[in-house]
Amino acid sequence: MTQARVSAENSRNIGAHDEIVDIVGIGFGPSNLGLAIALRERNAIPGNTPITSTFVESKPEFQWHPDMLLPGATMQISFLKDLVTQRNAASDYSFLSFLHDSGRLPHFINRQTFFPTRIEFHQYLAWAADRVDADVRYGTRATTIIDHPDHFEIELEGADAGSVRARNVVLAGGLTARLPEGVRSSARQFHNHALLSRLAALPETTRNAFVVVGAGQSAAEVAHYLHEQYPGADVHAVFGKYGYTPADDSPYANRIFDAEAVDDYYGSSAEMKARMLSYHRGTNYSAVDLSLIEQLYEIEYAERVAGPRRLFVHGGSALAEVQEEPDGVSVRIENRLTGAVEQIDADAVVYATGFTSMPLDAILGDLYAAPAPVDGARVTRDYRLRTTRPTAGGVYLQGGTEDTHGLTSSLLSNIAVRSAEIVDSIAAGLHTRERELVRSV
Known part of the structure; x- marks a missing residue:
C-alpha cells in the first residue's frame, strides 16, 4: 500500500476515533430504516469500504403510526414495495423473508392478496429494524445542525443529549x-x-x-x-x-409511483410538474x-x-x-x-386533516433558504439539498421533495430505490474525499 493510500485510510480511522461518522440519519422511521438496510447490505459486499452511520430517533422505540393500527385496515400499496425488494429482490430484509421467518408465508399466500394489514406491515418494519441492528439513539431529538469545515455537528436533546458529528446528514424527520x-x-x-x-x-x-x-x-x-x-x-x-x-389505484395511474417516474418528473418543466401533481392527486x-x-x-x-x-x-x-x-x-x-x-x-x-413536512429552517438555520435557488432545483436528483453555501458533506432529504421528485416523496413506494440512490451518492462523495486526501499527501 502506498504512503498516500495509508494516509487516506488513517484519515478515515482518525475520524472514526473522533466519533465522526460518515452518516447521521435524523429520524428512524421506514425511510431511514431502508437506508440502514441499504448500508448494511452495501458494507457486506467484499471490497467496499464500510460506511459508518448512526441514527437519532425521538420515539422511545421503533414505531410507525401506532395510533392508526386499526383492526382490518390494510395497506394501500403492494407488499412488493417493501424496504428492499425493488432494490434487491434477494434481500434478507424483504416482507416475504419476514413472513417466512414468522412462519406465516403459506398462510399469507392463501389470502391471495398483495395488501397486508397495516398491523402486519408494522410488525414487518419492527422486525426489519431489529434485524438490521443499526446504531439508533432512541428517545433523542436532533435540534440543530452546525456546519464545520470538514463535518457537521448535530446537537441533541433527550435520552442521549449532547452532540454527534458526521460527514453527511440524512433528514427523515417524517410528517407533523x-x-x-x-x-x-x-x-x-x-x-x-x-x-x-x-x-x-x-x-x-x-x-x-x-x-x-x-x-x-x-x-x-x-x-x-x-x-x-x-x-x-x-x-x-x-x-x-x-x-x-x-x-385512483388503477395500473396506469400507479406508474406515477414507479422509480422511473422520478427521473421523468425531476427533468420536466415547472409547468409539467404542477400539471402532473394536479392530474394524479387522486392517487x-x-x-x-x-x-x-x-x-x-x-x-x-x-x-x-x-x-x-x-x-x-x-x-x-x-x-x-x-x-x-x-x-x-x-x-x-x-x-x-x-x-x-x-x-x-x-x-x-x-x-383527519393531513400533515406538514419537517420544517428545514428550524434545524438547518442559515444553511437553508426558501424558496428554491433561482439557478436550479433546491434539491439535486440524488436528494441532496442545495444549501446556502458549500459544505464539506451533503444534507440529504427523505421527504419534503414532492416539488422536485414527485408524489413518492413522503410515501413508502420508492424507499428501496431512493435509499440506494442516497447511499451511492454518499459513497461517491466519500471516495472523492479520499482521492483528494491522497493527492494532498
Whole structure:
C-alpha cells in the first residue's frame, strides 16, 4: 500500500476515533430504516469500504403510526414495495423473508392478496429494524445542525443529549400532524394520528357522539372504526366534498409511483410538474379506497332502512363553530351548499386533516433558504439539498421533495430505490474525499 493510500485510510480511522461518522440519519422511521438496510447490505459486499452511520430517533422505540393500527385496515400499496425488494429482490430484509421467518408465508399466500394489514406491515418494519441492528439513539431529538469545515455537528436533546458529528446528514424527520387554523389539541379535540391513545384516555363519554373532520382515507377509516367500536354512539363525518372520492389505484395511474417516474418528473418543466401533481392527486390525497366507501354507504343505507341512524355523512359541509365544554364538545355543522346548520353535542372531534413536512429552517438555520435557488432545483436528483453555501458533506432529504421528485416523496413506494440512490451518492462523495486526501499527501 502506498504512503498516500495509508494516509487516506488513517484519515478515515482518525475520524472514526473522533466519533465522526460518515452518516447521521435524523429520524428512524421506514425511510431511514431502508437506508440502514441499504448500508448494511452495501458494507457486506467484499471490497467496499464500510460506511459508518448512526441514527437519532425521538420515539422511545421503533414505531410507525401506532395510533392508526386499526383492526382490518390494510395497506394501500403492494407488499412488493417493501424496504428492499425493488432494490434487491434477494434481500434478507424483504416482507416475504419476514413472513417466512414468522412462519406465516403459506398462510399469507392463501389470502391471495398483495395488501397486508397495516398491523402486519408494522410488525414487518419492527422486525426489519431489529434485524438490521443499526446504531439508533432512541428517545433523542436532533435540534440543530452546525456546519464545520470538514463535518457537521448535530446537537441533541433527550435520552442521549449532547452532540454527534458526521460527514453527511440524512433528514427523515417524517410528517407533523396538521390541525385546522385556530384548533388546539386537547383531550376531546385531537388529530387522527393520535387516535387510539386519545380514545383510551378520553374522559367519560356521556353524549354518545363523535365528529370526524376530513375526506381522505384516514378520515373514512376513523369514521368506520368509531362506528364499530362505539355501538351506542352516533358518528358524524364532515368534509367539503359532496361525497368521498375513490382513490385512483388503477395500473396506469400507479406508474406515477414507479422509480422511473422520478427521473421523468425531476427533468420536466415547472409547468409539467404542477400539471402532473394536479392530474394524479387522486392517487394519494383526499381519496378513499372504493371498498371502504362502499362499506360506509352500506352501513348508512342499512340504517336508513331498519334504523337506528348512527352514521351521518355531511358532504359539502364544514364546522362553523366548535365549543369545548367540561363534558364534551358542542359543534355546529354548516352545509355550505344550502346554508343549513346542525348542532351536534359530541364526546370528541377527530381531525383527519393531513400533515406538514419537517420544517428545514428550524434545524438547518442559515444553511437553508426558501424558496428554491433561482439557478436550479433546491434539491439535486440524488436528494441532496442545495444549501446556502458549500459544505464539506451533503444534507440529504427523505421527504419534503414532492416539488422536485414527485408524489413518492413522503410515501413508502420508492424507499428501496431512493435509499440506494442516497447511499451511492454518499459513497461517491466519500471516495472523492479520499482521492483528494491522497493527492494532498
